[in-house]
Amino acid sequence: MALAQVLDRIPLLSGLPRSVEELPGGMTNRNYKVTTPDGAYVVRVTASDGALLRIDKDAEHADSIAAARAGVGAPVHGYLPDAGVLVIGFLPGRTFTEADLWEPANLPRVAEVCRRLHAGPRFVRDFDMFEVQRGYLRIVQERGFRLPAKYLDFMPAAAEIRKCLAVRAEPTVPCHNDLLPGNIVDRGDRLHLIDYEYAGNNDPCFELGNLWSEADLPPGHLDELVTAYYGRRLRHKIARARLLGLMSKYGWTLWASIQDGANDTIDFDFWSWGMEKYERAAAEFTRPGLARVMEAAAGAD
Structure with a gap:
């Protein structure tokens, strides 16, 4: 039409x-x-x-x-x-870019808008990246879409991360779940969020870790973002957000594989977009410090 x-x-x-x-x-x-x-x-x-x-x-x-x-x-x-x-x-205002999220002064503002959303009415459905990732993988395999080299090699590590996070299960809140910088609008006095296609009730640490991942921020920025969100530095929350940020990269890689194979209406290089995420995820999966991050997420401060 x-x-x-x-x-x-x-x-x-x-x-x-x-x-x-x-x-x-x-x-x-x-x-x-x-x-x-x-x-x-x-x-x-x-x-x-x-x-x-x-x-x-x-x-x-x-x-x-x-x-x-x-x-x-x-x-x-x-x-x-x-x-x-x-x-x-x-919404009249300025759309965020990655550079805005690299600016430390904006991190408390982002934490504040996330808290407002998370305190609002619950959403229609739940969102669990571990389930979403497995569902996307089934589609990629059934449809014969491209799968990054050695992608399946990291499935056991993803399962271990899921077990680790279950040790201290968190109550879910209404989350955006797709906080690309372009989904944040600065209206001067406060920030607003747009595009709720992937919205669902989720662990708030996924929201923070996903945002950190999408903007490819340094680890210190994640520390500041999580601390601003909770009002104090919580080691296990920072570790939890970091693990969920890793799962964000790992899961959205398959979103890109599906778009690469099935979407012929939008002129965009989905495969390259997804491979950039996958390469960063693979680097984190193979980094020696991953076990320590999991220990921190499951432990007490």
Whole structure:
């Protein structure tokens, strides 16, 4: 269906003068800024096979509403479930880059927006990267998609990390789970988060470790981020976030493999994007200090 036809189905946008601008950066959606005399909106049109990637548009819609209620997400203005289209308010502000997360002064701000989201209404479903990674692996193997060399060699280590984290199981909170820098919007007075495709109730340390991983930050930045989140330095929480950041890289590598094999609608080098994550994950799996990190995560401060 043509974009104009989609927009005509949205009561808020139908029958009004409007300008349309495609926004950059979408890896599973095409995102458009639509401006009318009444305001500016973002129309998110799905451009991937959501079933393969564990995307549930109904859950995204509900979770986006919950995030808005928590004061973290954009207001939700419309939803066309049959077309995979979500309409949210456009948040004026500056989108973060990796450089912003390398700036130590921003880490307490990021911790604060995460705490606000985590204290808000619970999301529709749960998110567990260990389960997501195994589900993605099944799809990659069943469909014959490319698998990085020696990827399966690290499965026993991933299982050991899962056992280690279970020693001190954490209660889950509503997490974004996909905190790329581009999903953080700086509105000056506070930060906001966008894009809730992978939202779900999860260990808060995954949120922090995933963010650290996505921006490829140094270990000291993770220490500062986790300390800012909890209000004091907790050695086992820092270790926990580091292990979950490793699992983030390991799991999202397969997301890239699926996109590389199945997505022909978005012009993006998914394989190279995933291999960069995999190479960093492989380096961490083979680093001598991994056993000490697991001991710290399972132990007491």
